[in-house]
Amino acid sequence: MGITRLVYAPDSTYAIGIDLGGTKINAGIVDERGQVLSACSLPTLPGQGSIPDRIMEILGKLFQNEGGPDLFRIRGIGVASAGQINWEQGSVHFSTELIPGYTGTPLRRILEERFQMPVFVDNDVNVLTLTEKRLGAAQGLRHFLCLALGTGVGGGIMVDGQIVRGSWGGAGEIGHMSVDFDGLPCICGGVGCLEQYASGTGIGARMRKELEDMGQNAAGVDAREVMALWQAGDPAASKIMDETFRALGSALASLIHMFNPEMIVLGGGVAESGEAFIDRVREETMRRAMPSFTGSLRIVSAYRGNYSGMIGAGLQLWEYPLRMPASGREGKAL
Numbered sequence: 483m484g485i486t487r488l489v490y491a492p493d494s495t496y497a498i499g500i501d502l503g504g505t506k507i508n509a510g511i512v513d514e515r516g517q518v519l520s521a522c523s524l525p526t527l528p529g530q531g532s533i534p535d536r537i538m539e540i541l542g543k544l545f546q547n548e549g550g551p552d553l554f555r556i557r558g559i560g561v562a563s564a565g566q567i568n569w570e571q572g573s574v575h576f577s578t579e580l581i582p583g584y585t586g587t588p589l590r591r592i593l594e595e596r597f598q599m600p601v602f603v604d605n606d607v608n609v610l611t612l613t614e615k616r617l618g619a620a621q622g623l624r625h626f627l628c629l630a631l632g633t634g635v636g637g638g639i640m641v642d643g644q645i646v647r648g649s650w651g652g653a654g655e656i657g658h659m660s661v662d663f664d665g666l667p668c669i670c671g672g673v674g675c676l677e678q679y680a681s682g683t684g685i686g687a688r689m690r691k692e693l694e695d696m697g698q699n700a701a702g703v704d705a706r707e708v709m710a711l712w713q714a715g716d717p718a719a720s721k722i723m724d725e726t727f728r729a730l731g732s733a734l735a736s737l738i739h740m741f742n743p744e745m746i747v748l749g750g751g752v753a754e755s756g757e758a759f760i761d762r763v764r765e766e767t768m769r770r771a772m773p774s775f776t777g778s779l780r781i782v783s784a785y786r787g788n789y790s791g792m793i794g795a796g797l798q799l800w801e802y803p804l805r806m807p808a809s810g811r812e813g814k815a816l
Contacts, residue, residue, distance in 0.1 A: 485542050497560060509541060516793045516797065522543050560604075565581065567604055602795075607637055611628040619785070657680075658672055659676055661674055686705045709723075746779070760783055
């Protein structure tokens with residue numbers, strides 16, 4: 483029963499999508515249109531066992547109650563993962579201590595050996611970029627940027643319809659481009675990184691320091707509260723958010739001059755605070771970018787499916803040519 487009945491079928495209309503983050507793993511059965519047939523979630527429990535074992539556990543849960551035989555004919559498995567991913571190898575090039583011991587994990591090899599079907603592994607923001615291309619506001623576009631403003635800041639770059647990956651897959655670390663060479667120190671070792679100003683973590687930390695400098699209680703203040711205070715006109719929150727918008731405007735103007743995109747898509751919890759946020763980002767960006775680059779440029783909110791990362795992970799099975807593991811063969815039951 484369960485995942486032991488999975489069969490590789492290249493003509494299948496279904497794929498498995500897995501979205502693996504530092505706190506939660508989502509897994510689901512998706513089709514080419516991004517429809518979710520079934521899904522489930524488990525806490526990641528980093529440091530309490532191997533991530534591949536946790537993936538096996540959630541796949542067992544996903545399929546334990548599925549009775550239709552067609553659902554067990556699978557086109558392949560797609561994974562969207564936190565961390566820096568070596569695209570060609572499907573392995574974790576580097577991961578912070580958010581997921582201890584994750585660096586170097588050969589996810590694609592492990593899953594292909596276990597399930598004998600194609601497996602694609604990519605960085606989670608690259609996968610969100612793919613979701614935007616196929617389901618979001620960027621449908622039909624070939625040149626656009628995607629930024630995820632959440633706990634950190636991640637980026638995806640689409641050029642001529644293809645995700646830009648760099649030499650091994652690390653391209654798009656937009657959160658670690660410096661917007662102030664005399665700015666705040668960053669956990670990456672750099673100075674003035676965008677992530678310190680535009681991530682939820684950075685916004686909350688800067689607000690707490692501002693309140694402490696004013697002699698006020700800052701305990702527990704996070705980005706969500708800062709957003710609410712900013713929208714209510716609070717002076718301290720407005721000061722912090724003005725800095726955030728200037729940093730984002732500076733970063734996006736540089737990216738516009740570098741990549742000449744048709745669109746910039748902003749997602750993640752920070753960007754989901756409302757249209758007022760997007761409006762300010764547009765204003766600051768247009769003020770800094772050359773008008774010749776911005777005549778037809780759009781800056782929009784991201785596709786907001788609850789399972790957008792998981793869906794994008796599964797969509798990899800239709801975006802890229804299928805490749806079988808060397809030891810696999812079509813139709814092998816597992």
